[in-house]
Amino acid sequence: MSMIVKGDRLPNFVGGKWCTSNTRDVLPVPNPATEEVLALVPLSGTAEVDAAVRSAQEAFLAWRETPVTERVRILLKFRELLVQHLDTLSRTLTEENGKTLNEAKAEIWRGIEVVEFAAGMPSLMKGEVTPQVSRGIDMEMVRDPVGVVAGITPFNFPVMVPLWMVPLALAAGNTFVLKPSERTPLSAVRLVELAVEAGLPEGVFNLVHGGKEAVDALLCHPGVDAVSFVGSQPVAEHVYKTAAAHGKRVQALAGAKNCHIVHEDANMEGAVQSITGSAFGCAGQRCMAGSVVVVLESVADRFLKDLVAAAERVRVGNGLEEGTEQGPLIRDEHRKKVLERIEQGLKEGAVMLRDGRNLVDQMDRGFFLGPTILDRVRPEMTVFREELFAPVLSVIRVKDLDEAIRVVNRSRFGNAAVLYTESGKAARRFRERVQAGMLGINVGVPVPAAFYPFSGWKQSFYGDLHANGKDAVEFYTRKKVVTSRWFG
Template identity: 55%
Template sequence: MQTQEKSFEVKNLIGGRWEERDGLETEPVYDPATGRVIAETPLSTEEDVERAVGAAKEAFPSWAATPVVERARVLFRFKMLLEERFDELADLVTLENGKDTKDAAGEVRRGIEVVEFACGMPTLLMGETVRDVARGIDNVSWRYPLGVVAAITPFNFPFMVPLWTAPIAIGAGNTYVLKPSERTPLSAQRIGELLFEAGLPEGVFNIVNGAKEVVDAICSHPEIKAVSFVGSQPVAKHVYELGCAHGKRVQALAGAKNSMIAMPDAVLEKAVPNIISSAYGNAGERCLAGSVLVAVGTEEEQDRLVEAVKEAASAMKVGPGYEEGSELTPLIRDSHRERVRSYVDLAEEEGAEVVLDGRKPPVEGGFFFGPTILDRVTGEMRVAREEIFGPVLSVVRVRTLDEAIEFTNASPFGNACSIYTESGAAIRHWRERIEAGMLGVNVGVAAPMAFFPFNGIKNSFYGDLHATGKDGVRFFTENKVEIVRFYSDPDDVGPSVAYPEEAGA
């Protein structure tokens, strides 16, 4: 991909029609690699949400009554279109988010995998039956769509996260309202275009762009039955509380502070590149980033690990995502870069040792921040406890695995934790005691496949049913349980029934 000078027009999609912004205030969308404004996101209002929900409500009865195999065929066609436009979609992610082409392609692939999973909806919606729960009585359960549902998605995965929910929700027979991040609305718009090219009826998939007013309107609208959210912990808590207060089913995926525990027997030549990828991939702007490296062992063993990580991080190529070989790409906004810088300043004040300093922008233009390593961080420091969401790796030194587990479990977050070791005994000991929902063994980004739940716990998740996998299907459907008994004799056929021979066939 080369730099793009093209500008984009961001529109709401309501009832199958792309709407002009009609005087709405806007927020700029930047190319993070250059700082150039490439679009303006309309900041929609509560009235826009009302119209989108109205369109979705109107479309629901017909879509819910569409046979599930026909709904699945729309998803199969959609999946085909995504494959055909794979490179275009990855380039769009790089343009609006800034991540490198490899990460962008990985994001598109992960989104498509959820579509593939949702194509199995005829099987996923199968109920359960037990015959003869009592004499002559059978028990059956059926899965039904909820109605109008909504998703509020983040800037860091503008293509993948909308697809965590949209294919499952509409495949199950719901109609859907999406509020993408106002910082990265372009991928969501392309998803809408391709869904309708695949044959999705008008009103089934709607987009309302905006900020807090749209979020609050979605969470409080009486016709929206369920809300899925991915974003920061404070906003996740707000969405969960507001949505639940209005009687909604809510899944709110929140922040993280993920530890990577490196044991003395870790295979450094394999572990270090993996640690670097986890800490600095997508500039650290992902909720599965390994942001704390817990070095277990003697001081000599710890020094060897820190030196190896520092050497690898120092060698990273910092540059735009569309340039070949770029490994560390820009942050999403200059304001966010300042926030990340403030955490490094704070770490220094709190006594951490800045062994690799990325505060001076290594590339002119755009929102770049260099790879940063903070050594000898302690659990009392804010950089050890709070989500920075940038290319900053904090190193905590401990003597034993139990100390590493104790440090990790003290975090209010519980998204993911990884361990680097060849010891099966250490892995089992860690797995049984660690408080995190997604675990990686010699894997720094413990992202589950589409048919498993994205399984954060503690303050990394608010709700009961997680996104993706069978949890996602359960979240967007309701059970009806039926008990069946018949009194009539099987030979007692009513007069309205004519057999072929009696009808002269």
């Protein structure tokens, strides 16, 4: 049973104990669909971050010596509890984030996949041995855990992203300090409760709520050995530069501006359905959302007619209500920024094809914005260059596939790109020439499975080793090479 009581101030979790933050600074956590205050989140300071890191350091000494098979058994119990509490955890996620219940459940299952992948750590972190590398000398490489890992996670996937980090880090023998988004902290509290119920020892997994002060304290703390971050591009750059300057291993997943190319031989019905889900699902608040459609002029009018019709059918509302297909934006201040960007796009020459702004006045409560489509966008416009993180889709018309690929590659981001085609030749050309780390061929949200890396390029990622897959095993372990000789 969760300890969360609606409207209460949320505690931190340090050294195996729930504790009240000393700070007087708190923020309300509203349901973005109803504006009801769900909780108060404390903006913890440097001293509380220090206590959490020290707790993780102390626990590391015993946790790293715990056999990997025993660590994995705890994670398997954790997986069982996640499945057992899927419905209630989904509801918590929907209430604080706004996405639909179906989207929340899908997010949690994506996180569970990573727990399942982490359960393979006895094989994943195996080393190598070369006997008799020279006369009487053997050489071996073994993997050690890095130490204390800090995880800084975003509001848009408050369950999945912590599960990208925590299970793999813990299975490899590290201890963890989680700083969840202050906008969606309730899911993180529930994850900690389930992890404790699964049997994690005291201090192995710690939780500190907070904002920028807490983040900077983690980035600069000498007891933190590695930092995993997911969030916006400016913050990712700050996290990477600051943590790296303090000698830490860093992976910082950043923003995106994902382009979907509609080729002239595309299955139009499939493309429309896929793009509608990608652009407007989760209210466009995901780094894998389709935010730009680059469509060949020869099929543009027919395609856009069907796309607008599909956008009109999207049911926007409270994610807890059955039949809802798109929820609200996370906060009113974010919605205001998006509205400003839409207006700026129109001033720069874009044409409104489907206006979702009328929904703002129609809904009595909540931070809603309907599916919005801007046509005649050009690559130099702000709506193409900047990440909006909203259900706003920009349309660029081009003459052929080569021009479409050039448009995609003009973006400073390189998270994902998608091509809709029935041509293997076109797909191969796209795969070879487009500058993005995760590609979809007729797949609107090409998120890799847990055993592949989440491999953003350009300003969509800062670091060398990505989240998930073998990259994550490399990130959460250090190689140690032993050369041995036995006299006599």
